[in-house]
Amino acid sequence: MNSILIVLSMLGLIISVFFYFFPIPLKGFPILPPEISLSFISEIEILKGAFSNNLKNLILGTGPATFILDYSQYRSPLLNQTIFWGTRFLRGHSAVFDWLLTKGFLGFFGLMFLYVLIVYHFFKNLKKGNLFEIKLGVGLSIISLIFVSLFYPFNFVLWFSFFFILGIFVSLFSEKETKIFLNTSSKTMLLNFILAFSLLLSVLLIFFNVRWYLAEVNYLKSFNIAEIDKSIEYLTRAVRLNPLIDNYWRSLSQLYLAQAGSISQDQKIPLEEKRTKVNLAIARGAEAINRAISIEPRNVANWNVRGFFYQNLIGIEGAENLALESYRRAIQLEPSSPFSFTEIGRVYILLAQNSREDEKKRTENLNFAVESLNKALQLKPDYPVANYLLAVALDQQGKLEEAIEKLEKAKISAPQDFGLRFQLGMLYWRKENLDKAQIQFEEALKINPDYSNAMYMLGLVFDKKGEKEKAKEQFQKVLKLNPENQEVKKILENLEKNLPALEGLIQREPQTQFPPEIRK
Template sequence: MEINEPFAYNDQPVHNRVVFFILILILFFLSFVRISHTDVPIVADKLFLITIASSTAFLVWLLGTLFTRSVSFPRSAILYGATFVYLSQLLATVTSASRGASFWGSMFDSDNLIFSTIILLLIFLSSVVFQSLSRIAMAYLALFAGLFVLFVSQLINLFVGKNYNLLGTWYDLGVIFGLALLVSLVFIELSPKRAFYRKLGWIVFGFSSISLVFINFSLVWLIVGFGALFIALYSYWLGPGGRGRAVVSVLVVGVSVACLVFGRPNAPISRLVNKIIPTPTEIRPSWAGTYALTVSSLKKNPIFGAGPGLFSREWVKYKDVSINKTDYWSIDFSAGVGYLPSKVLTSGILGTLALLTFLILIFKQGIFLLKKLSEPTFEDAQVLATIVATFYLWIVAIFYVPNPTTLAFSAIFTGLLIATFASKELTDNLLISSSVHHKLKIVITILSVLFFLGTSAVMYEYGRNYVALWTFRDSVVYAQNGDINKAIDYAKRTLSLDTRDIYHRHASDVYLLALAKEVSSIDPNSPRARETFIKLFGDAVAEAKSAVEDDETNYLNYLALGSVYESVVTLGIEGAYEQARLAYKTAGTLNPTSPTIPFQLARLELANKNIQNAVQYLNESISLKSNYAPAYILASQIALGGGDLPTAIKTTELAVLSDPNNFTYFFQLGYLRYKNKDYRLALESFNRTLALNKDYANARYFLGLTYAKIGKITEAVFELESVLKSNPGNKEVQMILEKVKVGSTSFDI
């Protein structure tokens, strides 16, 4: 290798060497390692790995400070800026309407205080242990090796036909390979011709370029294009020595432009890629939508914001009703157009100022460091690569919502940028030692012990939370398979590990399933039925109430509570109607533009035999979303119950127009037309039902009856015999079939 500086481990404390090793492992393994390959979300795996690995590194560093009685870290404005950002997140959490959600998050997102702590720790630890160019070189080697493994795994998945990756979403892959391409480009352009890292750069350049073409993420191509242009200008004009090796960078700029032009939807590159790998679509709020939402939210919480992790609460509260016209109307977005713009809403004016300060310091320090480069050597290539990588990752965070892996890399490279200043002797380290300041001995010891205990507690709790995610998954699977007893058992195990509102809601749902199953299988008038009902209903109510108590800002918790009470309204349980109505109304104040909530209220009123109120709520639901099919279906049922068959048909037709791919709606329309003796149109509806679901026996049965009614006996016999094959021994079908075969249509159906 062309690294002149030796790996001077012996002049570093042991704990620093261990921390360095852990961070190297993070850079290598994080992009492709998963704990499991089950349906536990990848983001949960990555968050767990990042949290445990980073916390372990911090614990090692704390133990070192206890033994050495000293703390040393770079005097860096960027580090101080990162601390300012963290303090703003801490204050936003303290003032949050849901401190639990803001502190812990959901195991599926990175906008919470715990992850903000991890980001600060990674920046700090990286700045401390990477203060030599040899160690920075090892960081790039680990990153490249890990991304190569990721690339190979993607190739294997491509050949075996799996649209699956080990990193996260499809576009997350694009972001990380965009990073690899730009860093490799720096090594290619600035390293000596025979340098190891230049040769390595060509390999990385090759697989990252191929990956980006197939991923076809326009945002990454845009940023990569500008990054390559910057590298080309530096290498050709600003690069000392005037070597002018900018051919590869210029080529990347050209490829970026070509991919932006021809990679648009239905353009040549896009069509080619979709033939090989169908590209999944990621939907995010627009800049305009994020801005409007932020303005509305900050009117109520201007200084500290809504609180980390609460973007989705503000989204459902303030989103424009026009969103209901789109296909993603029911999505509760957890972030806006980008990670950092979303922070404006969740951390307020203070958090925004902190983030702006942090970003300005990064770019200011990076430009300052850039001016200090003197010649195109490997050492300068490392420095430029660190600058480019840090700039790239934080720019991506402005325009996109990166996954936790990418954010962890952003933190590490920010730490590398700070460490580079120390390695170039452009800053010194601040040393706080009890040997110099004897009075600090007790302070350092106490703080180290407190941080050690706090970090250990977080690791323990986070481990429990991760295990809870597994038991929750098992409970869901058992419930779906009808094994309610095991579903309840695993729901209890989940809550013994983690008491998030989502787990309480799930437990409430499972108890309702158990209630329905038990009551239907025993004599409803028996003492056992009464005892079972009281216990299971009480458990369902208790869990739904616990969900509300855990997070009063989440409308889903009130919907869960309302549905529990609604389920017993028809039984005449005292107070059930009032409690359900109150819960639904509260949900409506938290999510005022959702058509689902007035629809739920309409169902509740119908259960309570308040037909007029039910119709009013259905009209409200349709006014919020004119193509909300469930509202039309319920309106059809109300009309049919009142004997108004023409209105029932008309509203069902509206439901079919609103959701033309729902086979049950077409079946209901066909049934109503059949009842109205409009057999030609009924025939059309039943055929459409079977086109959407060829195995739907009810539709085939009524199709046979309809054929019989219009005199097409051969077709009727064929359809009814098909039904009998799938339902052997069905006496009703056999009886109808015998009548149809002799040309009789005297069946009262």
């Protein structure tokens, strides 16, 4: 019987190893996504950054569950050259290295001491007493997990499995039995107290876990509803059930910002009521993002969202300073990311656009924008958003050729970015290079066939080239997508009369708004 069990165990092990190295999709079984984890070198870089010049981190670590924060602050800029540059990892290369980082050398030596004790007692007590096969299975299981922890990151399930099997291991391999005799009333009372306290603690844990579960359910529901007010309702329930999750508050602040924008564009609401509702939504959004920061001030995502929140309020007194302050704090927490540098550049461009009457201030803001965007591109030269914004800043400085060069480079690394191609077409249009402008607008429409701005400008290009029928075709498409647009109707009337498209109209350039990089 024993030999059969050993053969079956070995066969199972061989099959497991085979499928680990040669994964074969089986019919009826779900295809699991590939696992992505940090390389050994990347985690060593983070360890070096956390331990250098910080004795507390070296001895005690950075703190439990802080790997994502350490990753943001100490990761190598070389990761910007990979497709995972914007990903924040929750775990590193291996459970042991993660333990060393978050618990320091004191915790690391404690874990190594536990590993040594397990291996020592396994070989010492394996053949003592009965239940050899069970002890062998449990012992090999715990040693296998020890081995895996050296090369693989552990999630909650693996840590739970480790300590659960460790408890069984201790009960099987313990050399002495400890017996407690309840022969006195004081011992009985103590045991009853311990049991009652454990029962109360269990009930409390169940109660809070149910609340946290319901909070997560409401949080996830808020993502699946297009209606902003309903999403806010679900997220408000989530923060009421579990007010200690910064992600809930962070997402809620963005919804309040979207609500403020929606209210401000609603023409049915009276002006005074609209002003009151917008101010209330902004105040609630500001309170939510500040609450997120108070819960987790080291989380760079909170500061980036705070910057994004106030960036969208530029025009309100003090909003630009709060946006810049937030992004600068984000840079301190994640110095290797180009994102916050790019958003600072965006803020300065907006400030330059708002200070056109003050040429000195406008020039100063554009110079700050170029400086910050160049820092972003030093970290990630192929970052399309930074290249685009730098081109915008250069164009506003009157450096049209340099702006075009930047967007041509950015286009290579963003093959599906129709907005970037539209902006490049606009630069060629201003340069009066109609052929190249046409190419860019057509490329934008290949990516997004319903992009009205590109159709509009392509129609103007055809009109300027004298190709009236092609121009009419483009403006008819624009009108179909925007049936209430009086300007397009006037343009079509002009074309029917063989007049220039913009005859009697003020020439304008459609504005494109790039989607924010902030995500919930």
